Amino acid sequence: xxxxxxxxxxxxxxxxxxxxxxxxxxxxxxxxxxxxxxxxxxxxxxxxxxxxxxxxxxxxxxxxxxxxxxxxxxxxxxxxxxxxxxxxxxxxxxxxxxxxxxxxxxxxxxxxxxxxxxxxxxxxxxxxxxxxxxxxxxxxxxxxxxxxxxxxxxxxxxxxxxxxxxxxxxxxxxxxxxxxxxxxxxxxxxxxxxxxxxxxxxxxxxxxxxxxxxxxxxxxxxxxxxxxxxxxxxxxxxxxxxxxxxxxxxxxxxxxxxxxxxxxxxxxxxxxxxxxxxxxxxxxxxxxxxxxxxxxxxxxxxxxxxxxxxxx
Amino acid sequence: xxxxxxxxxxxxxxxxxxxxxxxxxxxxxxxxxxxxxxxxxxxxxxxxxxxxxxxxxxxxxxxxxxxxxxxxxxxxxxxxxxxxxxxxxxxxxxxxxxxxxxxxxxxxxxxxxxxxxxxxxxxxxxxxxxxxxxxxxxxxxxxxxxxxxxxxxxxxxxxxxxxxxxxxxxxxxxxxxxxxxxxxxxxxxxxxxxxxxxxxxxxxxxxxxxxxxxxxxxxxxxxxxxxxxxxxxxxxxxxxxxxxxxxxxxxxxxxxxxxxxxxxxxxxxxxxxxxxxxxxxxxxxxxxxxxxxxxxxxxxxxxxxxxxxxxxxxxxxxxxxxxxxxxxxxxxxxxxxxxxxxxxxxxxxxxxxxxxxxxxxxxxxxxxxxxxxxxxxxxxxxxxxxxxxxxxxxxxxxxxxxxxxxxxxxxxxxxxxxxxxxxxx
Numbered sequence: 001x002x003x004x005x006x007x008x009x010x011x012x013x014x015x016x017x018x019x020x021x022x023x024x025x026x027x028x029x030x031x032x033x034x035x036x037x038x039x040x041x042x043x044x045x046x047x048x049x050x051x052x053x054x055x056x057x058x059x060x061x062x063x064x065x066x067x068x069x070x071x072x073x074x075x076x077x078x079x080x081x082x083x084x085x086x087x088x089x090x091x092x093x094x095x096x097x098x099x100x101x102x103x104x105x106x107x108x109x110x111x112x113x114x115x116x117x118x119x120x121x122x123x124x125x126x127x128x129x130x131x132x133x134x135x136x137x138x139x140x141x142x143x144x145x146x147x148x149x150x151x152x153x154x155x156x157x158x159x160x161x162x163x164x165x166x167x168x169x170x171x172x173x174x175x176x177x178x179x180x181x182x183x184x185x186x187x188x189x190x191x192x193x194x195x196x197x198x199x200x201x202x203x204x205x206x207x208x209x210x211x212x213x214x215x216x217x218x219x220x221x222x223x224x225x226x227x228x229x230x231x232x233x234x235x236x237x238x239x240x241x242x243x244x245x246x247x248x249x250x251x252x253x254x255x256x257x258x259x260x261x262x263x264x265x266x267x268x269x270x271x272x273x274x275x276x277x278x279x280x281x282x283x284x285x286x287x288x289x290x291x292x293x294x295x296x297x298x299x300x301x302x303x304x305x306x307x308x309x310x311x312x
Numbered sequence: 313x314x315x316x317x318x319x320x321x322x323x324x325x326x327x328x329x330x331x332x333x334x335x336x337x338x339x340x341x342x343x344x345x346x347x348x349x350x351x352x353x354x355x356x357x358x359x360x361x362x363x364x365x366x367x368x369x370x371x372x373x374x375x376x377x378x379x380x381x382x383x384x385x386x387x388x389x390x391x392x393x394x395x396x397x398x399x400x401x402x403x404x405x406x407x408x409x410x411x412x413x414x415x416x417x418x419x420x421x422x423x424x425x426x427x428x429x430x431x432x433x434x435x436x437x438x439x440x441x442x443x444x445x446x447x448x449x450x451x452x453x454x455x456x457x458x459x460x461x462x463x464x465x466x467x468x469x470x471x472x473x474x475x476x477x478x479x480x481x482x483x484x485x486x487x488x489x490x491x492x493x494x495x496x497x498x499x500x501x502x503x504x505x506x507x508x509x510x511x512x513x514x515x516x517x518x519x520x521x522x523x524x525x526x527x528x529x530x531x532x533x534x535x536x537x538x539x540x541x542x543x544x545x546x547x548x549x550x551x552x553x554x555x556x557x558x559x560x561x562x563x564x565x566x567x568x569x570x571x572x573x574x575x576x577x578x579x580x581x582x583x584x585x586x587x588x589x590x591x592x593x594x595x596x597x598x599x600x601x602x603x604x605x606x607x608x609x610x611x612x613x614x615x616x617x618x619x620x621x622x623x624x625x626x627x628x629x630x631x632x633x634x635x636x637x638x639x640x641x642x643x644x645x646x647x648x649x650x651x652x653x654x655x656x657x658x659x660x661x662x663x664x665x666x667x668x669x670x671x672x673x674x675x676x677x678x679x680x681x682x683x684x685x686x687x688x689x690x691x692x693x694x695x696x697x698x699x700x701x702x703x704x705x706x707x708x709x710x711x712x713x714x715x716x717x718x719x720x721x722x723x724x725x726x727x728x729x730x731x732x733x734x735x736x737x
Contacts, residue, residue, distance in 0.1 A: 033453070088372065120530045126457035127443040127450065144443055147436020150456045152375035154530035158673045161372050162436060164365025169436040252673050254533065263529035264453050266542065271452070277515055285511040288402045292507040308713045311328050312477040312506065
C-alpha cells in the first residue's frame with residue numbers, strides 16, 4: 001500500500017516542479033560555478049587603465065564607436081559632434097573627467113564593461129543571453145535575450161544599457177570587441193588606438209603584475225597603492241590604477257565576494273537536482289493525501305446532512 | 313453546523329460558495345473600472361508598436377518600472393491567498409477555511425494573470441520568450457528563469473485547475489441533461505487528480521515567491537542594507553503569506569459588505585488568528601536578520617530610510633498585536649481596518665527594496681509616466697472587473713447554502729428574482 005503512494009508522490013514532485021528538471025541538471029555544477037573569490041583562468045584577457053597617463057584625448061571612444069558600428073551620441077552638442085554624457089545605448093566606452101570641487105586636481109576615467117570574473121549579469125540572465133565567452137569576455141546574444149533588463153539591475157557597475165527608443169531593443173555594452181577583433185587575434189579597438197598607453201591589453205596575470213610594478217616604482221602616485229579590479233566583486237578583467245579615490249571617479253566601493261556567490265550560495269544547494277522542491281512535494285503530498293482521504297471519507301455524510309454537494 | 317468546538321451555538325453563515333444574485337451584473341463601479349481597463353489596455357496595445365522608452369519613465373538606472381515592481385512583484389503577494397490558505401486548509405487541516413478558498417483562488421488567479429500580462433508588455437524582446445520551451449537554453453541558477461517559467465505554469469496549470477470546479481459547477485447547473493451526464497463522468501477524475509494538483513499548487517509558488525526576493529540578491533549594494541540580506545527570499549515568501557491571508561480577509565469583508573452577505577465571525581476570527589501568526593513570524597525573521605547582521609542601530613537611526621523601515625514594521629506590528637485580541641478579531645469593522653494595515657505593510661515591504669530603497673550608482677530619478685500609471689491601473693482594473701463578474705456568475709463568495717438560485721443563465725445580464733430550493737446534485 002505504501003510503495004505505490006510514495007511512487008506517486010515522486011511523480012507529484014516532478015509535476016510540481018513544473019518540468020524545470022532540466023534546469024536543475026544544467027545548474028548541477030553551480031556550487032563550484034560561483035566561488036566567493038573566483039580565480040581567473042590563465043588565458044583570461046584584461047585591460048589595464050592608468051589615469052595618471054591618460055590625456056583625455058578620447059581616441060578610444062571614436063575607435064570604439066567605429067568598430068562597433070555605434071551611431072554618435074550628439075544630443076549634448078546639438079547634433080554637431082559626439083558628446084555622450086555617460087555610458088548609454090550609443091556608447092560602450094567613455095572617457096570622463098573628474099575635477100576636484102575645490103582645487104586644481106583632476107583625473108580621467110575610462111568606463112566600459114568590467115568583464116567580471118563572475119559577472120552578476122551572467123548569473124542572473126535567464127536564458128544565457130549574456131555569457132562568459134572565450135578568454136573571459138562577457139558577450140551578449142540577441143537571439144536569447146528577452147529584454148527583461150535584469151542585467152541592468154544586477155550589474156554593480158551600471159554597465160549594460162537598453163535601447164529604450166528602439167522597437168527591437170538590444171542590450172548595449174562593451175563586449176571586449178569580441179566578434180569584431182578578439183576572435184581575429186586582434187586586441188580591442190580602444191587599447192589598439194590609445195596613443196599614450198594609458199589603456200593597455202594583455203593577459204590578466206601579466207597586467208596585474210605590471211600594475212603592481214608601477215605601484216612599487218612610484219607608490220605616491222597611486223591611490224591606496226592598489227589595483228582596482230583585482231578583488232572588487234570577486235575580481236574583474238578590467239584593472240584600474242588611479243591618482244584619486246576610486247569612488248570619486250565612479251568606481252564603486254565593493255566587497256571582494258562575487259555577487260554570483262552571494263546570490264546563489266543558498267539556492268544552488270536547495271535547487272540542486274531540484275532536491276528540496278521534490279522532497280517538499282513528497283512531504284506535502286503525503287500530508288495532503290491523508291487530509292484529502294479524510295475529507296472524502298466524510299463527504300457523503302456531510303452532503304447528506306447539509307443537502308448540498310461538496311464544493312472544491 | 314450550528315455548534316462550534318466549544319459547544320457554543322453559533323449561526324454559521326458561510327457554508328458554501330454561493331453566487332451573488334442581488335442587484336444588476338453591470339454596476340456603475342464595474343463600468344468605471346471597465347473604462348479604466350479599456351483605456352489602459354488600449355495604451356498597452358499601442359506599446360506593441362512603440363518602444364518602451366517614450367512610453368515609460370524607466371531608464372538605464374531604474375530599469376524596472378512599476379509594471380514589474382508593483383504589478384508583478386508586489387501584487388502577486390496579495391494574490392498568494394491560495395498558497396497561504398491552501399496550506400492552512402489542506403496541510404494543517406484547518407477545515408473551516410475550505411469555504412473561503414474560492415475567494416482566495418479567484419483573486420489569486422486574477423492577480424497572477426494580470427501580473428503575467430504586465431510582464432509580457434514589460435519585456436523588451438518578448439518574441440524570444442520561446443526559449444522558455446527549450447530547457448537546454450535555460451540558465452538554471454537564475455532566479456529570473458525560475459520566475460519566468462514557474463509563474464506561467466502556476467497560473468495556467470495549477471490555479472486554473474483549482475478554479476475549474478467553479479466553472480464546471482456552473483455548467484452543471486445551467487446545462488442540459490447531456491452536459492450534466494458528461495460532468496458527472498469528469499467529476500471523479502478531477503477528484504482523483506485533486507490532491508496531486510494542489511501539492512504542485514503549493515510547491516510551485518513557494519519556489520517562485522521566494523525567488524522574487526532572490527532576484528534582488530544580485531542587485532547587491534544597490535539595495536539599502538536594511539533590506540539587502542541573504543534572507544530576502546525567505547522574507548519575500550513570508551510577506552507573500554502575510555499579504556495573501558490579509559488580502560483574502562480584506563476582500564471577504566469588503567465583498568460581503570458590498571453584496572450584503574452575512575459575515576461568519578468564526579471563520580473571520582480564524583483568518584485573524586492566522587494573520588497575526590503570519591505577521592509575528594515575518595517580524596521575527598525580519599528582526600532576527602537585522603540583529604544577526606548588526607543592523608539594528610541603523611534601523612532605529614531615524615534617518616529617511618530608517619523611518620521607512622519603521623513605518624513598514626509598524627504596519628505589520630499593529631495587526632500582529634491587535635489580532636491577538638478576540639474583540640478585534642470578531643468585530644468586522646476593526647478586522648477590516650487591521651487587515652488593510654497588514655495588506656499595506658506586506659505590500660510595502662515587497663515594494664520598497666525595488667524602488668525606494670533601490671539606489672543605483674548613477675544619479676537618476678524614476679517616476680512612472682501617465683501612460684505607465686494608466687496601464688498599471690488597467691491591469692488592476694481588469695482584476696477588479698474580473699472579480700466583480702466572477703462573484704455574480706460563479707459560486708465564489710461564501711454564504712448560506714440555502715441561498716442557491718438555479719434560475720440564472722450564462723451571460724444573462726438581467727435576472728429574475730426567483731428563488732429556488734437548495735441545489736442538489
